Amino acid sequence: MRPTTVCLSKGFLGRSLDEFKRLWNVAYNLEGIKGPSGPLPLHDFHHPESLQDTKVMSDVDMGGYSKASLDWMPPSPQDNVNGHARFHGAISTALPPHRPEIQRSGYAAWRTLDRRPTLFGRALWNIDMYTYLALRVKSDGRSYFVNVQTESVVPTDLHQHRLFAKRPGEWETVLIKWNDFVRTNHGFVVEPQTEMLRQKVRSVGVGLTDRVPGPFELCVERIWTTNDMAEGEEHPVEPPVPREGQLKNKQGRNISWSDK
DSSP: OOOOHHHHSHHHHHHHHHHHHHHHHHHHTTHHHHOOSSOEEEEEOSSGGGGGGEEEEEGGGGTOOOEEEEEEEOOBTTTBSSOEEEEEEEEOOOOOTTOTTOOOOOOEEEEEOOOOOBTTBSOOBOOTTOOEEEEEEEEOSOOEEEEEEESOSSTTEEEEEEOOOSSTTSEEEEEEEGGGOEEEETTEEOSSOOOOOTTOEEEEEEEEOSOOOEEEEEEEEEEEEESOGGGSSSOOOOOOOOOTTSOBOTTSOBOOGGGO
16 A cells, blocks of 8 residues: 555644644643643634635625635734734625525635644544633624534534624733533524534634624634633623624524523
């Protein structure tokens, strides 16, 4: 049997070595018994190559007119000393004239790509030993959602939570409890709710679905998972009831986070 070209590539072997080191550290430090020794990085935008591992989506994919881009911004002493990504564009709720089956538009999103395989198989994040998802962001104050996709039986399922930025226009660290995510499918809350498959997380990302026409901008420096509440400037608080245009059940009723 001859190894394939992808198996011989430096990227494949490098990823496999990194995964081996990670697994060895988990075993050596007895993290399965003692708990993790520190935060787990999921994705950062400190270098321009980081954009290669992301995908941008919008209603343009189905004939809509929203515009969305994800650009890398270099370090700046006046803004952010690390590189970051700028997710920006404009939301349009105009419907495609030749697609009568499309009755709703006006969304934009980005997510990390599925991680590339290693000698140990498909690479997935195991966040089971962590309490919080953390995001370093600068928001414009619009109603963004954090989207998490797992190796689910239903591929189109997403686990979602509002990104509650408290200081629009300023950099801040937002913490979200993993247990507070809501399982959705095609924008509707799935009932009955099932627990997130925390051992097999495929991707993370951010979307804007408030359907408010106009420009948007969200800057993201990095995303990680942690057990340390002190990594956020403020403690997580009980979020308010979402406004119109946020998560709904299939009967059209707005879902408040207390309904989970």
